[in-house]
Amino acid sequence: MNKIWLVIQREYVIRVRNKTFLLTTFLTPLLFAALFIIPIVLMVSSTSNKIVEVIDEGSLFENKLKGKNQFIAKKNKMSGEEIVFEKSKFKTLAEAKKAFKESKKYALLYIPKLDIEKPTGVQIFAEKGLSVEVESQITQIVENTIEEAKIVKFGIDKQMLDKVKTDLNVETLKMTGEQSNSALLYGVGFGGGIIIYMAVFIYGAIVMRGVVEEKSSKIIEVIISSVRPFQLMMGKILGIALVGLTQFALWILLTIVIVTVVTPFLGADKMAEQQMKQSTEMMSEKQAQEVDKKTKKAMSGIANITKDLPITKIIVSFVLYFIGGYLMYSALFAAVASSVDTEVEAQQFTTPISMPLIISFVMGQFILREPDGAIAFWLSMFPLTSPVVMMMRLPFDVPLWQLGLSIALLFLGFVGSVWLASRIYRVGILTHGEKITYKKLYQWLFLKI
Amino acid sequence: MNLDKNNTTNIILEVKNVSKMYATHQALNDVSLSVPKGQIFGLLGPNGAGKSTLIRIITQIIRRDSGDILFKNNPLQPIDAENIGYLPEERGLYKKMKVGEQLLYLARLKGLSKNEAMNRLKIWFEKFDIKPWWNKKVEDLSKGMQQKIQFVATVLNEPELLILDEPFSGFDPINANIIKDEILELKRKGTTIIFSTHRMESVEELCDHVALIDKSKKILDGSKKDIKNSYRTNVYQIEHTTTIQNLGDKFEILETENVDEHFLTYIQAKESGLSNELLHQLINQTEIISFQERLPSFNDIFIMLVTGKTTYKNTQQAIQHYE
Structure with missing residues (x-):
C-alpha cells in the first residue's frame, strides 16, 4: 500500500510540475473567461x-x-x-x-x-x-x-x-409542478456528456503514454522488481486521475476568479444597464412594461436553473462517472500500451477499444431527443457507454434506481476491466518486439506467470 | 553437485527443483542451486537457456510453476524484494526525470526512508564524483553515465543479495573497471552477488562459484576451483625446436603444428601428475622453448558442455560465436 502511494505521488508530481500542464491549466480558464467577457466587451464598445x-x-x-x-x-x-x-x-x-x-x-x-x-x-x-x-x-x-x-x-x-392579438407563452412543467426549460436541459446534458467523453480520452491517452514510456525506456523491469505490476499500473492510473481532478478544479476556480475580477473592472455591468434604460425610455410605455415583464421572467428563469436541474445529483454523478469511466478505460489503455513497443502501435489498438465511447457520443442526439427511450436506457446501463450517456440523460431527471444501478454496473465494469488489464499488463510489460494480436492478448489473460 | 546440506547457515539463497513452463516451451526444468553467502556466484549459459527466467523468479517478477525458493533459510516472501538488488539486462531510467529525484524514488520503492536514501545518495555522488548531475535530466547524460546511475540505484539500499544481469554491457573499459571494483568492494562488505553473464573472462576474474544452465537445465554447478580441476584434460602444450618421436604408453601426441620455425605440439597424458615425467622424456629429444599444461578456461568448459565439442586449443573463435 505504501508503495502504491509512492507510485501515485511520482505520477502526480511529475505531471503537475510539467510545463504543458501548467500552460494548459492556466491558459484554458483564460479562454473560458474570454468566452464570457468578449461579448460584454463587444457590447460596451460598439456604441x-x-x-x-x-x-x-x-x-x-x-x-x-x-x-x-x-x-x-x-x-x-x-x-x-x-x-x-x-x-x-x-x-x-x-x-x-x-x-x-x-x-x-x-x-x-x-x-x-x-x-x-x-x-x-x-x-x-x-x-x-x-x-x-x-x-x-x-x-x-x-x-x-x-x-x-x-x-x-x-x-x-x-x-x-x-x-x-393573442400572446401565448406555453410553460413546460413537470408533473411535480416544477418549471422545466428543455433547451437548458439539452445544453447541460450535452455539455456533461462531452466533458466526460473528452476527459476519458485525454487522461486515458496520458496513461497510455506513461506505460509505453516505461516500457520503451526499459525501466519497467527495475521497477517491478520492487513493486508488483498491479501496484504500478494502479498507481499510475490513480496518480493521473488526481492530475485530471486537479486540472478540473483549477479550471473552474480560475475561470470564476477571472470572470469576477475582470468583469467589474471593465464596467460592463453599468454600461449595459444604462443602455437598457435608454432604450426603454424611447419605447412606448406599454412596450416598456412588456420588456420589463420579459426581463423579469428571464431573470427568474436563470434563478430557476438550480430548481430546474437536479444540480447536486449532476455534480455528484459527474465526479462518479468521470472517475468510473476514466478508471475503466485507462485500465484498458494501460493493458494495450503494455503489450506494444511504441505509441503508434498503441494508438492503433486503442481505437477499437474506445469504440463504445465514440458510439455513445455519436448517439448523443438520439439520446437527448428521447432521454427516457429504450436506447438511452440500455446505453446508460452498459458500463462502457454509461458515463457519457447517463450524463446526457441526467438533466432530464433519471429515476434514482436507474442511476444507482448504472453506477453499480459501472463499478463492476471498472473492477472487471482492471482485472482484465492487469492480467494482460503483467505479461505485456515483459514482452518485447512481438507482433501483438487480439488473439494473443486473449491468451495472455489465462497465462500463468 | 550441491554444497554440503548441513552447512545451511552459509547459504543465502536456495533454489529447489524449480520448473517454469511458458505457453509453448519449458523455460526451466527442475533447477536446483545453492548460493553461498558472501560469494560471487556466476550464473552462466547461452542466450535463451533460462538464466533470465530464473532471475525473474528469484526477484519475484514472475512465478514458478513448481519448486521452492529459500532466502536466508525461509521461503521467499514479497518483502524480501527489499533485500534483493536487481540490475536487469534490459535496463533504463525515466528519461525526463531528474537524476537525484529518480534515485530517491527508486530507493524509496525499495523501502528506504527519504532521509536515509538522501544520506546514502550523497555518499555515492561524492564517491563517483557526480554531484553536478543531481538536477540533470537522465536524457542529458551519456549512456555510460546513465549506467553508473543505474548501478547506484541497484546498490543504494545495500541489499544482502545482489543480482547483476550482464552488468558490464554498455560500459566502456574505464567505467567497467570502476564497476568491477565496486562489485569486489561490495563482496568484501559481505554482499552476495549473483552474476549472470556469457562473458567468460569476467567469470574467471570475479566468480567464486559457478552454475551453468543450458536448455532450461542446470548442467554444472560448483566452486570455480573444483570445476577447473574436474575438467582438467591433462593436455600439455609444448613449443620446441625439433620433432618429437615416440613417448611411450603414458602419453599420446595429439597434434603438431609448425609455428615460426618452431613446432607446437599438444600431448595428452593418460593421468594427471605426469608433467615431470613428460618433461624428462622431452628433454632427451628436443630443445624446449615453452611448456605448459592447458588448463581449461571457462570458455572451454562452457563450449564443451554446451556443444559437446572437446577442445584443447585456443578457443577464441568459439568465444566469438557465443558473444
Whole structure:
C-alpha cells in the first residue's frame, strides 16, 4: 500500500510540475473567461448605431418620426446595436444614391409611393450588402408600418385589434409542478456528456503514454522488481486521475476568479444597464412594461436553473462517472500500451477499444431527443457507454434506481476491466518486439506467470 | 553437485527443483542451486537457456510453476524484494526525470526512508564524483553515465543479495573497471552477488562459484576451483625446436603444428601428475622453448558442455560465436 502511494505521488508530481500542464491549466480558464467577457466587451464598445437613410416618397413614415427626423426602430439584444431610421434630405433616389457613398450611413431604404394593398418596389441599398438579420429587421419594420396604414384605411378599431392579438407563452412543467426549460436541459446534458467523453480520452491517452514510456525506456523491469505490476499500473492510473481532478478544479476556480475580477473592472455591468434604460425610455410605455415583464421572467428563469436541474445529483454523478469511466478505460489503455513497443502501435489498438465511447457520443442526439427511450436506457446501463450517456440523460431527471444501478454496473465494469488489464499488463510489460494480436492478448489473460 | 546440506547457515539463497513452463516451451526444468553467502556466484549459459527466467523468479517478477525458493533459510516472501538488488539486462531510467529525484524514488520503492536514501545518495555522488548531475535530466547524460546511475540505484539500499544481469554491457573499459571494483568492494562488505553473464573472462576474474544452465537445465554447478580441476584434460602444450618421436604408453601426441620455425605440439597424458615425467622424456629429444599444461578456461568448459565439442586449443573463435 505504501508503495502504491509512492507510485501515485511520482505520477502526480511529475505531471503537475510539467510545463504543458501548467500552460494548459492556466491558459484554458483564460479562454473560458474570454468566452464570457468578449461579448460584454463587444457590447460596451460598439456604441455606433446603424443609420438607415429613408427616402419616403409616399410619406409612409411621416407620422412615426420623432425629434429630428429620426426614430429608433430596433435594438439588437445581443450587441446592443440600434437601427436608426433617418429621413433623407434628398427627394429622389438618384440624388440620395450619389450622396450616400460619401455618408457613413449603413443603408439606404427606398420606399416609393405605395399602393398599400399591393406594396411593391421597396428597395434597400447598402455599400457591402446587409446581414440577413438586419435585412429582416428592416423588412419587418416596413411591413408593420404598412399594416398600421391599412388598419387606418380599412377603419379597423385599433383597440379591438389589440384585444384580438393573442400572446401565448406555453410553460413546460413537470408533473411535480416544477418549471422545466428543455433547451437548458439539452445544453447541460450535452455539455456533461462531452466533458466526460473528452476527459476519458485525454487522461486515458496520458496513461497510455506513461506505460509505453516505461516500457520503451526499459525501466519497467527495475521497477517491478520492487513493486508488483498491479501496484504500478494502479498507481499510475490513480496518480493521473488526481492530475485530471486537479486540472478540473483549477479550471473552474480560475475561470470564476477571472470572470469576477475582470468583469467589474471593465464596467460592463453599468454600461449595459444604462443602455437598457435608454432604450426603454424611447419605447412606448406599454412596450416598456412588456420588456420589463420579459426581463423579469428571464431573470427568474436563470434563478430557476438550480430548481430546474437536479444540480447536486449532476455534480455528484459527474465526479462518479468521470472517475468510473476514466478508471475503466485507462485500465484498458494501460493493458494495450503494455503489450506494444511504441505509441503508434498503441494508438492503433486503442481505437477499437474506445469504440463504445465514440458510439455513445455519436448517439448523443438520439439520446437527448428521447432521454427516457429504450436506447438511452440500455446505453446508460452498459458500463462502457454509461458515463457519457447517463450524463446526457441526467438533466432530464433519471429515476434514482436507474442511476444507482448504472453506477453499480459501472463499478463492476471498472473492477472487471482492471482485472482484465492487469492480467494482460503483467505479461505485456515483459514482452518485447512481438507482433501483438487480439488473439494473443486473449491468451495472455489465462497465462500463468 | 550441491554444497554440503548441513552447512545451511552459509547459504543465502536456495533454489529447489524449480520448473517454469511458458505457453509453448519449458523455460526451466527442475533447477536446483545453492548460493553461498558472501560469494560471487556466476550464473552462466547461452542466450535463451533460462538464466533470465530464473532471475525473474528469484526477484519475484514472475512465478514458478513448481519448486521452492529459500532466502536466508525461509521461503521467499514479497518483502524480501527489499533485500534483493536487481540490475536487469534490459535496463533504463525515466528519461525526463531528474537524476537525484529518480534515485530517491527508486530507493524509496525499495523501502528506504527519504532521509536515509538522501544520506546514502550523497555518499555515492561524492564517491563517483557526480554531484553536478543531481538536477540533470537522465536524457542529458551519456549512456555510460546513465549506467553508473543505474548501478547506484541497484546498490543504494545495500541489499544482502545482489543480482547483476550482464552488468558490464554498455560500459566502456574505464567505467567497467570502476564497476568491477565496486562489485569486489561490495563482496568484501559481505554482499552476495549473483552474476549472470556469457562473458567468460569476467567469470574467471570475479566468480567464486559457478552454475551453468543450458536448455532450461542446470548442467554444472560448483566452486570455480573444483570445476577447473574436474575438467582438467591433462593436455600439455609444448613449443620446441625439433620433432618429437615416440613417448611411450603414458602419453599420446595429439597434434603438431609448425609455428615460426618452431613446432607446437599438444600431448595428452593418460593421468594427471605426469608433467615431470613428460618433461624428462622431452628433454632427451628436443630443445624446449615453452611448456605448459592447458588448463581449461571457462570458455572451454562452457563450449564443451554446451556443444559437446572437446577442445584443447585456443578457443577464441568459439568465444566469438557465443558473444
